[in-house]
Amino acid sequence: MDEPLSNLDAKLRVQARAEISKLHMQLGTTFIYVTHDPVEAMTMGNRIAVMKDGRLQQVDTPHTLYTRPANLFVAGFIGSPAMxxxxxxxxxxxxxxxxxxxxxxxxxxxxxxxxxxxxxxxxxxxxxxxxxxxxxxxxxxxxxxxxxxxxxxxxxxxxxxxxxxxxxxxxxxxxxxxxxxxxxxxxxxxxxxxxxxxxxxxxxxxxxxxxx
Missing domain, CATH: 2.40.50.140 (Nucleic acid-binding proteins)
Known part of the structure; x- marks a missing residue:
């Protein structure tokens, strides 16, 4: 899924985010979800791959990315407002x-x-x-x-x-x-x-x- 919620208004985006998460649990299969929104990544991902300029910065669980970021880019990307x-x-x-x-x-x-x-x-x-x-x-x-x-x-x-x-x-x-x-x-x-x-x-x- 390539930024499927980017054109939705704020309320509908929250509802759709929850529905996609429910669908993921029901199907029990792997979803690859692309987003520039750190909130979407943190709330929907089991494992998150953070990329910058085509280079992989860190791959881990949302909790680890939040508490132990590998570099300044990851630290600044995860969390809203940013660090x-x-x-x-x-x-x-x-x-x-x-x-x-x-x-x-x-x-x-x-x-x-x-x-x-x-x-x-x-x-x-x-x-x-x-x-x-x-x-x-x-x-x-x-x-x-x-x-x-x-x-x-x-x-x-x-x-x-x-x-x-x-x-x-x-x-x-x-x-x-x-x-x-x-x-x-x-x-x-x-x-x-x-x-x-x-x-x-x-x-x-x-x-x-x-x-x-």
Missing amino acids: NFFQAKLREQEGTLWIDTGAFRVAIPPHQAEPYWQYVGKSVIFGIRPENIHDPHYQPPGIQPAPVRAKVSVTELVGHEVILYLSTSDREGILAEQEFIARVDPRTQLRVNQWAEVIFASTCSIPKPSSA
């Missing part, structure tokens, strides 16, 4: 490994730090998914929160959640050009042009450090 990326350096201070973007620092929990000690002092790309950024008043239990100060530029209420577009500032308080996106609890009181502290969850995925 946020920050240029950063890995730094060590008093036995703790830190991701330093210049605008903020996030500590890597000790149980996750082992693979990254060899990259201390080197440039890396730090990735965090929007759903791993929270309003501190409604953060989920069981996370190790890392506070980050940012300015809200846009809010989008979509019913069950609010999408926030935020911008960081450097350590002198100058607003940076790079924005990032958060998916937060719909009860949030954060508003446009407000400076706020949001919480980065320490359980987020960190793509493989670059060789720079």
